Amino acid sequence: MTSSKCEAEIRPYNGRPTVFIDGEPHPLPGFNPNPRGTDRIFERAADYFFQHKLGVYIIHAPIDPFWQGDDIYDTPQGYDPQYFGVDESAEYALAGDPDAYLMVRFTPSPPTSWKALHLNEYALTEAVTTPGSPSLASDLFWEVMARVSTTIVQYCESRPWADRLMGYTNFHVTEGTHMPVDLGWLYDHNPVMVTRWRTFLQAKYHTEEALQNAYGDEALTFDTMQVPRDPLRGAVPDVTNMLYWQPAQQNQGLRDYLELQRDLWHKRFQQICAAMEDGVDRRVVFLYDALKQTQQGWNLGAFFHEKISWSPAYAEVMAGSGHISVAPLLDTPGCDGLMTPLDYQARGIGGVCEAEGIADSVVLRGKYYFAEMDQRTVPLGEIDYGTPRNDREFAALTWRNFATAWTRGFNAYLFDIGGGFYDTDARHDIIGRQIEMIKDSLHWPHENMPGIAMIIDDTAVLETNGSGNFLNEAVMWEQKMGIARCGVPFRIYLFDDLLLDDFPDHRVYYFPNLFRVDEERLEVLKNKVFRDGHVVVWGPGSGISDGQQISTASATALTGFEFDLMPVNTQRRIVLTNFDHSITQDLDPAAIIGGPLAYGPILFPTDGLDLGMAWTKWQCNQVGLAVKTFGKGAAGDQDGKVIQGEGDYAAVFTTAVPLPADLWRGISRYAGAHVYCDDNEVVLADNSLVAMHSMKSGAKRLALPGNHKVTDLITGEYFGDVTDLITFELNAPETRVFLLEAPES
Structure with a gap:
């Protein structure tokens, strides 16, 4: 390894966690091209972005060339000719934008050749199916996944372009959730999980008498305890009469199983963080696609899968995936933050931008949150929920999304998952100005305005029947409806964040x-x-x-x-x-x-x-x-x-x-909070910015907490040196973003 490689780390700068490279802060405007090489999809998209002089290109390292069957290869063994390999991607990006940096992302899902050899390591539902993911109890899989992760990092570190490589993102399996639970199967009946279950119970209860007392059953023994079956999948009359909140003796099996999944997920997350760190001998940034506590109540399978109906009682995905009590995981060595998509629900025109990951907690804890803005466009993405139907909607959506990131203290990048989403001059006129503002954002002081704090308890499902339906309403939809439109800025935190000395006042x-x-x-x-x-x-x-x-x-x-x-x-x-x-x-x-x-x-x-x-x-x-x-x-x-x-x-x-x-x-x-707007518009704010996203044209008002110098961030129009009220005409669909600075004396 050469001494010319850059060193990257996260430090606070102007009130927000910032990537420092070789001691200098970087705003990192970014782009993630689709890796397909057919029809010049990768090259054409990258060529459009080169003009903007980006901070970072996020490029893909495909898994299969490094992992086939039980073999892990130090160097990739052939790529699918339809896709760019990680070397081709790096070389092309740096040839067109030589001052940019690189970040490598990969998703270490097992190849079909490994699954064919190790089907016995996969989660097994009570219907005796294996819906796509290895068991959280499978040491074999997670050890191999860790080795593959280390191997990919080591390979990238060995490449000539590693001097511009500032970090890596591990997208885990199914982006941090557990696929069987995504599809409605909470309990894993694989023998490796049954063994873990019995070991867990023995460690928790110590004696069979204590086990029997907890479960209210004198016949139970450690050696005969089976993984529970999900009562939410029972007969409709039984599920209908099953109370949501339940005492411990009534749902002890659920509580214990979720606690076991918590322990396993914590172990696996820490295992992968250590594996990533093992691949380098310098400081780089490691991000992960996981810890999506803002998504409590997520009915992931029913939302994304065309043929899956919304269930009246579905297993809560985040708890079922072991994402319970996750705050300490953000301090794991080898974890510098998260990189997750923005939430796909209600993200379209007139909707809101919310992160899948627990972004406000990440920022509060001094970690980096890099949001994947998978902003689809017509015609490629025209059937997808929330896709803008024209360039005016594209501008309104993307400005809203970036304003959300800026006011919440994180960063966002465009992701061309479809290949060709942004390949027009008109869209790049919009994107060009946004990238200029990302670069300028480095100099904007960031401080939360005292508003509304939604405080999430990520152990809450332990007190319930395990369903996600209530949390979908109370957590996910509350973020997108009332709170987001009341004219007062809000943030979303974990209950454990209240323990921090620097928890901000709301x-x-x-x-x-x-x-x-x-x-x-x-x-x-x-x-x-x-x-x-x-x-x-x-x-x-x-x-x-x-x-x-x-x-x-x-x-x-x-x-x-x-x-x-x-x-x-x-x-x-x-x-x-x-x-x-x-x-x-x-x-x-x-x-x-x-x-x-x-x-x-x-x-x-x-x-x-x-x-x-x-x-x-x-x-x-x-x-x-x-x-x-x-x-x-x-x-x-x-x-x-x-x-x-x-x-x-x-x-x-x-x-x-x-x-x-x-x-x-x-x-x-x-409560004495400052109200920016009384008109039920989507309003975003910190001490340096205020933004409005609206589908209703007309005269608008934004009341400011004190006098400011105000500039329209998008047009550059100057609104005055000493004002506490912004009045403007909004031509819907539109997002307006205003920079607030101290008045000139």
């Missing part, structure tokens, strides 16, 4: 799935959340479990509300009945919260101030939305002044989700 804290309460968690909340005039929004099952039992007592201990409980699954809607409170005074009387999804038990708040009545069952004439003050209450209770005191806050409890944008805006104002 005015509203939303807990969609904090189902379990204990003294340790309460102490964290008292120190970070229950104070300073904040407003806490509690989702429908908040505190319903103490880890063993389902009760109102634990819900009261967490939320401070008293409750009635009805042990039944039911649809939930809320009609607003009190418009005198500042939270609801600007809402339309026609606003109805909730929808047709049935889950239970139901918690009805019985104290606090009633804001709305629940529409659930005949026997339940109960409140569905209530607010309660503690200490001196919220900032809105003190004429908008932010209260500096422990125990001074207010809380809102809701029996139904998702919440409308107008309600989120009312809650935010009550």
Whole structure:
């Protein structure tokens, strides 16, 4: 290895994690060309991007040339002639853009030749099928995958172009999720998993008496314990009557199995990080496609597969893939951050841009998040959900996506997965300006504005029947509907992030799935959340479990509300009945919260101030939305002044989700948050930028938190040196992005 290779690492710069190469910060505008060489697909796409002088090209290292059967090759043994190999890709990119850097990505899924030899290492469903992925319990597969990962890195390090190679991304198998769970099969019955299961139980319970007590079955022994079968795949009447939130003895098998998958996934993630690190003798950046906690409730198979229908009760994908308690994994040696796609759902025109990976936690922890913007275009991608239908929509979408990255402190690159998505002069006029702004973004200070924090508990599924349906509504769709359109910036964090000393202050804290309460968690909340005039929004099952039992007592201990409980699954809607409170005074009387999804038990708040009545069952004439003050209450209770005191806050409890944008805006104002826009538009902001994405033309207003010098980032138009209000005409579909700077003295 030569001494001329670059050294790359992540350091903070202007408030955001930044790639430093040989001691200098780089904004890294990037492009990932399709590796197909037929019809000059790779070359034509790259030729268009060369004019922009990029920071990095993300290139593919195909797996099969390095791995066939049980053999791993130090040098690739022939490429599919339809595709560029990693050498061809590197050489072509650097020939056209010699000052750029390279990042190599690969997906170490086993070749068919390995599967043919080792079908016994694959996950086995209760229907005795093997849907495409090796078992998480297969040491053989994961050891081979680690060796292949090291081998590819070592090969790339040996190449003449390695002096421009600043990092690698390992996309894992099925991009970090577990394919059987993606397809609705939670439990793995492969004998290697059964052995792991029994070993896990023995380590956890120590004695068969403890095992029997936990499961409520005196006949159980360690040697005869079988991996559970999934009750969500049972008869419709049985699944219908299966309560979503469950006590430990009722779902102990699920809890234990998910904890085993957690342990296995943590081991595998750490194993692959170590393998990547073993391939280098210098500092480079290692990223991974995994840890997609913002996707809790993801019905991945039903969304992406044309012939799979949406199930009324499907296994939660992230927990079933072992993605539980993942915060410590971000500190694993050999992990510098994540590279995942942007979420594909609701990403089209008029929608929102959200990361699949837990981007805000990554940035908070000083790691790098590099978002794959697989932005499809017509005609190649015209049948795909969210594809822009013309160049105006393409501009609106991509500016929105980049503005999301800039205001959240991460980076994004364009990915030409189809081959030819961006190969027009008109699109490159748009892309060229965006790349200029990515380069400029290095100099923009980044600081979060105190707004709304969605706090996700990635252990939450342990308190449930294992289904993902509720989390799809409360986590995934809440991100895309009300919160994203209320005119207040929001961020998404893990509960464990609250333990960090530098966790940023927000005015509203939303807990969609904090189902379990204990003294340790309460102490964290008292120190970070229950104070300073904040407003806490509690989702429908908040505190319903103490880890063993389902009760109102634990819900009261967490939320401070008293409750009635009805042990039944039911649809939930809320009609607003009190418009005198500042939270609801600007809402339309026609606003109805909730929808047709049935889950239970139901918690009805019985104290606090009633804001709305629940529409659930005949026997339940109960409140569905209530607010309660503690200490001196919220900032809105003190004429908008932010209260500096422990125990001074207010809380809102809701029996139904998702919440409308107008309600989120009312809650935010009550908490003392700055509201940029009252018109239910998609608004993005940090201290240096504010952006609006809209499908409705007309006069628009963005109120700023203080006076700023304002410049239109896209056109360069100057809006004034001292202003706290931006007024402009928006010609939909359009995204407008404004740079905010300190006024000139």
